[in-house]
Amino acid sequence: MKRLLTRENIVRLLLAAALGGTIWKGFMKTPEAASHLRPDWYFESLIGDGENSAIMKERHHDVLEATDKAVRVRLSELRAGVYAPAPGSLVSEESLVRAIRKNQATRERAVDDVLRAEEKLARAKNLQAAGWRMGLGFGPAGEERP
């Protein structure tokens, strides 16, 4: 009779267990499984992520506004003769004016990012309030039309 408890078989068993555990954990994180089997956890993570990203987008907007102010103050102090760039520095009146213009576009985008993050958070809260669950069948392809 062949021995069952060999070193190879133990390794095979451990590998299978690890693979099974990974598949199970991944499956329990899909919206299909999580929204049906543990909706509290699902919506808590969805809303928690939404809150953290909304705060992050606000912070990114703030750092751009603060950078803009720093550049403008530096430009005015350069013109007033308070600030003098070191020889070979990247900072000059032209580069400061250019930096303000470049930052303008980034700041406009950041305003939009803040709004989108807030919308996404509101959407997650609405889904929770409506008791939404991920559909298990095949949904209609493309955009739904009334």
Next chain:
Amino acid sequence: MSRAARALRLGLWALPAGFVLGLGALVWFGAWHYPAMGLAGIPKTDSRAALEKAARGMTASEGLVFEDFDFAKFREAPTARDAYAWGAARCRARDGSTVFFWVYLEWSKKRGQWLRNYSLELAAPDDEIYFTRQHPGQLARARLALGKLLGQLAAHIREARQDLQRPDL
């Protein structure tokens, strides 16, 4: 084995060991020690005190005099329970010009205290906001970025040393 061969073997072991120890020390300092330095005991609700303590140390290590916060914010995620504090500190440089310093802290749920996060001088002369397509060239950019990273590390080490000398700072 001859003495020369033994010395060679020892040297070959000491080289990677020293490298690993040095890397470990860098990670310990950057990821564990420096972020927390002097911020233990400040409650989550008193983010202003934590921001001010961090700002004073950071700006002093860069040779700046901290004046006040241009603005400071505290935000807490109600469901995720993560908390953040950030602000722009107005400082005076040695030549009398104004410098704004970005200070960003995160509340660590694991360690139960405020931790310093990525903070830097805003619109510093080596900031990428001054970069344009051709100027400076790729190599000069890489050198500036590396210089900025090493400069920040040096400032953090200076801050840790002045924190040892003046714990009241």
